[in-house]
Amino acid sequence: MNISVIGGSKCSKKDYEIAKELGGLIAKEGWTLICGGRTGVMEAACCGAKEEGGTTVAILPSADAKDANPYVDVKIPTGLGYARNILVVRASEIIVAISGKYGTLSEIAFAFNEDRHVIGINTWKIKGVVPVKTPMQAISQIKKILKKRK
Amino acid sequence: MNISVIGGSKCSKKDYEIAKELGGLIAKEGWTLICGGRTGVMEAACCGAKEEGGTTVAILPSADAKDANPYVDVKIPTGLGYARNILVVRASEIIVAISGKYGTLSEIAFAFNEDRHVIGINTWKIKGVVPVKTPMQAISQIKKILKKRK
Amino acid sequence: MNISVIGGSKCSKKDYEIAKELGGLIAKEGWTLICGGRTGVMEAACCGAKEEGGTTVAILPSADAKDANPYVDVKIPTGLGYARNILVVRASEIIVAISGKYGTLSEIAFAFNEDRHVIGINTWKIKGVVPVKTPMQAISQIKKILKKRK
């Protein structure tokens, strides 16, 4: 199962730590981490996932695999620019957003447009986003959604 | 010059009238109307533009030109689904949003992510959107932006 | 009705003249010319169409409308890179290919993959392409296809 983590390519040290912890927890659950493959929140989540032996996938805006952060296993250089945002969102039924600016907002909006679930930590307050405070709470929330689906 | 009009494929009668008036004013200025080509706000804007002899362009989600509303001159059936939203936004430097749900929000977010201007009527209150009340005010705002650019 | 003209961004003087004549004939029929918006065959076709008062549409690879050739009316800067090729093809039921390299070949292949018709002048000899020698013959061929469709 895929979980997408979205958020700013620049982020505070605190949000970096949150994303890293979240990546680790996703890996521990055996879920595949999907992200946009760049720096900031994306790098942190990948780094955390790799420390726990998880699989990390980057859907990159550029056509060059070298633009991925160093913690990515599978690099998908799309060459689509920010239109790749929609692919990051479509790849998972559940998305976790951490901080982020307009790029992240576009992903949150796309997510709801395609009936995805979005869990948010320190991010846009948009109707539909389930706000949580910690990576552990995000994991609990993911499990709740999975349970309901069955 | 292109002006993109975005908004819900379903809208209130009031928003339909606003979009229609706006389309007419855009056509009177000699600007090309870009939109997503469907119903609701998009149809209304195209209808208004055609009444004033303007040119209307539809960037459609489906691969079928027949999905365009009846007031479209140039039909671009993309087959990209809602990833076409980003094309609607990239096509113009200035975008006017009228009402709308998550699809419109994704377009507003993409617009700011790509340094576009967004003028809003009865739409999402997102930082950066310039709110106006009437189509005439939207046109004034567009002219102000164009003046600054020179 | 849209007609797409595809072909190299670099072309011989002879192919430039062919594309220009074809653009003019398309405009005379009242059809909208769709192309990739760049130089070479695309520029020539647009130039010919404008001389006859036609409408020209560019589906550009870059996100910058300024990359269009000077004979384009409606500029759609996609920012999708060569993935925009598929949009050029989807936009019309009938495509005319003039010379061209691998980019043109990708468009011819996509065209058949989506059940489009391709008429070719000095271009790839691929099964399905209807070869003709002159722009006038291309127009006759387009009319034959349109007649069959009814």
Place this chain on the structure above:
Amino acid sequence: MNISVIGGSKCSKKDYEIAKELGGLIAKEGWTLICGGRTGVMEAACCGAKEEGGTTVAILPSADAKDANPYVDVKIPTGLGYARNILVVRASEIIVAISGKYGTLSEIAFAFNEDRHVIGINTWKIKGVVPVKTPMQAISQIKKILKKRK
């Protein structure tokens, strides 16, 4: 490192076996298999790779991960239709084509348009494709290309 395998969603029993063997050899080398995720050549290659414990990635045309064949580890449902072909090609520097129709031809063309290498087995005879007869020969050819690159 990624290797993309492209080819028809329908294929002969012989081509299925070839694709399966190739998938296995790619996995043995420790390379990640990228494909379009559907049936035929794509399924066969994934099946072979999984038998050898490899990693398989599907870049799907639909927006639904359930459309992937049963041997896919990482599912990327793009919702872009056949525009996803370009992503399959961009994801790897080296592509192996087995049989295939116009969809495969579009991928071969895109590959050369983006300076990729294409090795072919029973596929389109297009200038630039390096024809080989067996999966083993394809692997040798891949290694030759990698050696030259260094």
